[in-house]
Amino acid sequence: MxxxxxxxxxxxxxxSPTACKRTSDSNAPTGECGGMCGRGTRCDGNACVVDYSQDICTSQAVVQEEVPMRPPxxxxxxxxxxxxxxxxxxxxxxxxxxxxxxxxxxxxxxxxxxxxxxxxxxxxxxxxxxxxxxxxxxxxxxxxxxxxxxxxxxxxxxxxxxxxxxxxxxxxxxxxxxxxxxxxxxxxxxxxxxxxxxxxxxxxxxxxxxxxxxxx
Structure with missing residues (x-):
């Protein structure tokens, strides 16, 4: 058979697919945060907040790794x-x-x-x-x-x-x-x-x- x-x-x-908001402007972390804010955030007073003017991924792409499989x-x-x-x-x-x-x-x-x-x-x-x-x-x-x-x-x-x-x-x-x-x-x-x-x-x-x- x-x-x-x-x-x-x-x-x-x-x-979940990748969904990113992109603009041509990118704000460097400034203010009173001492340069501690990472990519995708900016300093607002003493706190790092999300900076939507940068490239922000709203969800992570699921990378499907190759899985070993027996032959058909x-x-x-x-x-x-x-x-x-x-x-x-x-x-x-x-x-x-x-x-x-x-x-x-x-x-x-x-x-x-x-x-x-x-x-x-x-x-x-x-x-x-x-x-x-x-x-x-x-x-x-x-x-x-x-x-x-x-x-x-x-x-x-x-x-x-x-x-x-x-x-x-x-x-x-x-x-x-x-x-x-x-x-x-x-x-x-x-x-x-x-x-x-x-x-x-x-x-x-x-x-x-x-x-x-x-x-x-």
Whole structure:
């Protein structure tokens, strides 16, 4: 099987652009401040105040550093396991302890939390790791399904908690051909088991979908 489309949508991501006010005049720090006022300020009496005649950035640009990422998966859902080592009777993984994602569920706000969020490169790198775990779920299902799977799509909704870096709720919607041999509970557990980076901010909702081409 092969990936025909991978698309990540991130809800709750805040990226501030640079917004600077520029003029041709620039006032040097003067007055009674003893030359202590820095760039973008001026002396007013005994205090340094913002000087809007200088170049002032009202918000900082978020510089997204390159994040190491594993290569894309090129072979999805192939039975690469020794079928003789698998149990004769298939048993799905237990995902009963993982809450289903519900956009309307009440959430307890942590007023001590900051405003941090994971940026897109970090989330995409972590979701790539999750993809590899998901592919293991597909591989097991393929082994029980005569060695291959038909194509389909997986839609994921994840509630991510910053303090723990763990998903506290996960929903997986799968095409009918990808609901065989416990794929859905295995995918849910793969996501819940993944350790995302921690951050000091409110929960994030991560939307992710994978569309997979099948073998006929």
């Amino acid at each position: 092969r990936t025909t489309l991978i698309l990540a949508g991130l809800v709750g991501l805040a990226i 998966i090129t072979s999805w859902g192939e039975c690469t396991l020794d079928r003789n080592q698998l149990p004769k009777k298939f048993r799905p993984v237990d995902d009963s302890q993982i809450a289903q994602f519900d956009p309307n569920r009440p959430r307890v706000m942590d007023w001590s939390a900051g405003e941090e969020q994971l940026n897109e490169p970090v989330l995409n790198a972590n979701m790539r790791e999750v993809e590899y775990a998901i592919n293991e779920c597909l591989a097991v299902a393929a082994c029980y399904n005569n060695g291959s799977l038909k194509g389909g799509r997986l839609d994921l909704m994840i509630s991510l908690v910053g303090k723990t870096g763990k998903a506290d709720a996960v929903s997986v919607t799968a095409s009918s051909d990808l609901t065989v041999f416990g794929i859905v509970p295995c995918v849910r557990k793969a996501i819940a088991d993944h350790q995302f980076p921690t951050y000091n901010g409110p929960p994030m909702t991560v939307k992710y979908n994978i569309e997979i081409g099948g073998t006929d």
